[in-house]
Amino acid sequence: MDRILYTAMSGARQSMDLQAVINHNLANAATPGFRAELQAMRAVPVNGEGLPTRTVVAASTPGSDFSHGAISTTGRELDVAIDGNGWLAVQTPDGEAYTRRGDLQIDANGVLTSMGRPVMGDGGPIVVPLGADISIGSDGTLSALVPGTDPTARGPAGRLKLVNPEPGSLQRGIDGLFRPAPNADGNIPALQADDNVRVVSGALEGSNVSVTEAMVAMIDSARRYDMQMKTIENVDENDQRANNLLSVTG
Numbered sequence: 001m002d003r004i005l006y007t008a009m010s011g012a013r014q015s016m017d018l019q020a021v022i023n024h025n026l027a028n029a030a031t032p033g034f035r036a037e038l039q040a041m042r043a044v045p046v047n048g049e050g051l052p053t054r055t056v057v058a059a060s061t062p063g064s065d066f067s068h069g070a071i072s073t074t075g076r077e078l079d080v081a082i083d084g085n086g087w088l089a090v091q092t093p094d095g096e097a098y099t100r101r102g103d104l105q106i107d108a109n110g111v112l113t114s115m116g117r118p119v120m121g122d123g124g125p126i127v128v129p130l131g132a133d134i135s136i137g138s139d140g141t142l143s144a145l146v147p148g149t150d151p152t153a154r155g156p157a158g159r160l161k162l163v164n165p166e167p168g169s170l171q172r173g174i175d176g177l178f179r180p181a182p183n184a185d186g187n188i189p190a191l192q193a194d195d196n197v198r199v200v201s202g203a204l205e206g207s208n209v210s211v212t213e214a215m216v217a218m219i220d221s222a223r224r225y226d227m228q229m230k231t232i233e234n235v236d237e238n239d240q241r242a243n244n245l246l247s248v249t250g
Contacts, residue, residue, distance in 0.1 A: 004235050008232045012225055012232070019218065022221060024037060026209065026218070028209060029207050032206060033099060033102060033205050034101070034209065036209045067208050068205065071083075072206060076202060077133075077134055077201070079203060079204050080140075081205040082102070082199055085167075087164070088102060089160075091120055095190065097173065097177035098165075098170060098179065099176075102114070102199070106130075110129060122158070127158070128158065132157070133147070133154075135201065136199065138198050140159050142159065162193060163191040
């Protein structure tokens with residue numbers, strides 16, 4: 001009986017973890033540039049003396065879905081969508097990271113940011129003149145026009161650092177940003193800019209989460225959890241019946 005309990009108990013726990021992944025994807029269905037997390041389950045033997053027949057269920061997130069989301073026009077000058085493959089570089093406390101989210105902002109110091117993180121340019125974080133009218137070209141070049149100046153005086157204000165790593169080479173961090181795998185020294189290298197990456201100005205790429213598929217997966221996970229809990233209840237009932245049959249009355 002305990003063999004069934006091992007499988008059902010671990011399966012119920014991992015179904016709850018799987019539900020958390022699905023909920024996270026659904027919560028970000030409207031987040032620009034979001035990449036859905038993948039999930040998988042597998043049987044794992046229990047190691048230890050006297051446990052060769054016991055098996056538990058392990059859930060894992062083997063990676064992310066890197067398919068592209070739909071691009072929608074917003075008309076906002078600071079919105080950019082990556083056209084095809086490529087990533088936008090941002091600065092984090094532990095180095096450079098990459099995102100597809102392009103709803104950019106300018107903070108009180110004139111720093112161009114994405115989700116509050118400085119956006120990287122050719123020589124570091126991009127800083128633009130406060131109050132300037134900013135436009136972004138297809139190659140990521142920013143042009144600034146300071147109010148009160150001649151419209152022909154619009155000049156360059158930096159260029160977005162756009163990278164194009166090998167497919168599947170980026171890993172999602174706990175902050176939702178992507179980074180390359182650490183090198184032999186344990187350091188995460190910064191990627192080189194790729195001049196061939198293009199952006200669409202005045203547009204945003206949506207999340208690649210399919211709400212319909214996520215809802216179906218959520219229902220399936222909930223039913224699987226109920227089935228595993230029912231199995232545990234049945235095993236408990238069978239154990240009680242067996243104890244009653246083997247009990248000695250006198």
